[in-house]
Amino acid sequence: MYYIPKGASIRGLRPEILHACDIVGEVFQSEGFKAELSPNGEAGGTHGVGSLHYVFLACDFRTYMVPVERRSYLISKIKEILGDEYDVILEKDHIHIEFQPKGPLNGNV
Secondary structure, eight states, X not given: XXXXXXXXXXXTOOHHHHHHHHHHHHHHHHTTOOEEBOTTSSTXXXXXXXXXXXXXXXXXXXXXXXXXXXXXXXXXXXXXXXXXXXEEEXXXXXXXXXXXXXXXXXXXX
C-alpha cells in the first residue's frame, strides 16, 4: 500500500508506473515503512527536460522515514522485483522510479 499525500496525484499515471507504485508500497510495508508519493513527483511538478514524469511514466517516493543505512537495501529489493524495464534511482530525498524498457518489445535484436 502506498499513500497519496495532499497535493500529490496519480491522475494520468500509466498502468506500467502504477504497477511499480504497488510494488514500492509492498516493499516499504514489508520493511515496516510507509510508502508516500512525493507531491512533486508527478507530471505537474518541475522536472528535467525529457523527464518521463511529463509522459506519466515516472513517480517519486519520499525517503525521510527510511534510515539512510536501509535505503540501499530497499532500492535493491525494488529493482529485483521490478526487473530491467524499470529504472530505480535513489535521489537525495526520494526514490525515483521510471518505466523505461531498453530493448525491443519481442525481445529480439
